[in-house]
Each structure stands twice: as structure tokens, then as C-alpha cells.
Amino acid sequence: MFSVFPTARLRPSPFYQSAVAEGLVAASIYNRMIMPTSYGDPEGEYWRLINGVSQWDVGVERQVQLKGPDAGKLAQILSPRDLSECKVGQGKYVPLCNHRGTIINDPILLKLADDLYWLSIADSDIWFWAGAIAAERGLNVEVSEPDVSPMALQGPKAEDVVAHVVGDWVRGLKYFWFKETEIEGIAVAVQRSGWSKQGGFEIYLKDGSKGTQLWNIFKEAGKPWGIGPGAPATPERTESGLVSVGGDTDDMTNPFEVRLGKYVDLDVPDDVVGIRALRRIKAEGVKRHQLGLVLEGDTPAPLGFQREDIMSNGQRIGMMTNCVWSFRMKANIGYALVGAGAKVGETVQVMRAKGPVTARLVELPFL
Incomplete structure (x- = not known):
């Protein structure tokens, strides 16, 4: 039995009760929230991801929302990756860096509208940082944390499960692209993404009160494909070469050192945070x-x-x-x-x- 005592400093996700019902036995702390890491059968959970479909509570992947006339400008200032061609409905992997060129987070940026962006972040307080940058640059943009929580379906059979729930249109989604829709009246965004190389989707729930309902919809739909619970803490991420910022990096690591240089565009404007340092690091040679x-x-x-x-x-x-x-x-x-x-x-x-x-x-x- 997994026991926890949520407080204002330690929150459960909207899917937490579902995770407990699935047999949650271990969890970690991530973005001041409870992140499930094991359901008691590490090898079974691993092979389910490799061969079938695994259902993850990743509500800890919080969203930093940028909203307002200068939302796109702020998104680019925060990102050393060129966003000028990013379209509504498109996501991009972005290695956020501080002024020294040190990587501090690696969110997926989602462009919902010309004046509305989400940064689906890893573990660190990007809200404070983004808000401070916006204020010091005098930008007309609101930085907030919306009521949005991802649930992941990962594995080679994930596409069949998600298509069964939302329709075959999802099969045409390109990687990191997404579409806003409803599932039995529940507002979501469906994106082809996830912290594995086995294929899958993240379902961004927009109403935290519907977490158990949404979990059960996919759990029921996935039964013919052998769906079961899992978590991103499997050996698969290491086998696949995925980087965990904050785990595989320290307070001096730049993107070039951890194979993320292809996501850095050195010709972005000079006002992008960290870009001058990244140019210097690249020119001097990675250590x-x-x-x-x-x-x-x-x-x-x-x-x-x-x-x-x-x-x-x-x-x-x-x-x-x-x-x-x-x-x-x-x-x-x-x-x-x-x-x-x-x-x-x-x-x-x-x-x-x-x-x-x-x-x-x-x-x-x-x-």
C-alpha cells in the first residue's frame, strides 16, 4: 500500500488516485508533486512498454503558460532554438539555458495560438525564471501555471489505443504536433510525444477534476491491447539515450555536452537568454x-x-x-x-x- 500525505508543498496529480488503484508502490518528487515510478513489477512494466502499451501518470510535467501579445517574443527570448517557423498546433523540443549557457530545463514548447504558448517542463521552477525575464524586458505577457496535466500512453500499441478513443485522425499527427479536442466532453490536447523511444502520445488534460474519468476511459479502451500501468523510470530511457536534465546534467552542463547541440540555433537574436555564451562555448570547443x-x-x-x-x-x-x-x-x-x-x-x-x-x-x- 502506497501512502502519502499531500500538502500545499507536495501535490498529487489529477491521476494520482488512479495510480494508487493500479497498485502504485513507489514514487519520487518532481516539480513539488508526486511522480509514480513503480507498480511493483519493474520487469513486467518494462516489457509492457517495449511490446505493448503502458499508461503513465506524468501530471508532474507542469505547463508554464505564456499568454498575451508578447507571448511569442518571450518564448523566443527563452529559447536558443529558432521558433520563427513554429506553427499553431506544433511542438518543439527546447533546451532552455541560463545566461552562462548552462541547460536548466528541456521542455516541449507547444504553440496553441499566436498569443498562447505552453512550456511542458521537466523538474525546475521555470515559472519564476520566465516571469522575471518577461518583467525585466518589459513584455506584455502573463506567465502562469494553467490547470493542465499530461497523461502518457507509450509503447508500440499506444497508437491503436489512442485512435480507438479519439479517432484515426491521430495516426496522421507528426512527432510533437498536437490537436485540441474533447473526449466524452473532457477538454484535452493530444500530442504525439512522450519520454520513450517506443512511440506514443501525451494527453494534456485541461480540467484536473476529470483525471480519474480520463484515466479510466483509456484504461478500458486499452484492454484489448493489454494496457497496464507504468512510469518513465524504466531502463528503456537509458537504452534509448534520452537525457534527464538535472539527473544527467550538473550546474555547468551545456547542451553540446549532452548531445543536444542540434536543438541550438546560434543565429537566433542576441537577446535570447544564453545565446552569447553558447556561441562562445561552441567556438572554444566543448570540454x-x-x-x-x-x-x-x-x-x-x-x-x-x-x-x-x-x-x-x-x-x-x-x-x-x-x-x-x-x-x-x-x-x-x-x-x-x-x-x-x-x-x-x-x-x-x-x-x-x-x-x-x-x-x-x-x-x-x-x-
């Missing part, structure tokens, strides 16, 4: 890069609470930022954030709690 690690050993040994040092020839060259047992590779795998001189194929030592473990540096993604 670190992210590689994969395959550790020796045949016993699952996930990462603890601390990042672990990586050594080569007696010298510290970086750190392992995550580690998880891969059910497909039958090995412990993780990410290395290491000096640019570290190369694929190199053998290193990871300084684990129980002693050094030999590992091999490899390209990402693993699979």
Missing part, C-alpha cells in the same frame, strides 16, 4: 561529452543517490550520472559525462559504493 557505459557484472546494480566518479589511468575523467539494469542487454548500463579526450572503446573504472567496477565507454544510444 566534456556524454557517452554510454557498459559495466562488468551480471547482477543488477542501479545507481544510488550520488553520481559516481569515473577513473582512467589513475585520473578522474568524469562521472557516471545514471546506471540501470538493461533487460535486453543483460548488463548494467549508464551514462558517462567525461572529458572530451575520453573515447569510445576505452576501458575505465567506475568508483562504486562497493568498490571499483570495470566498464567500457560506448556510443549512445545503446539500442
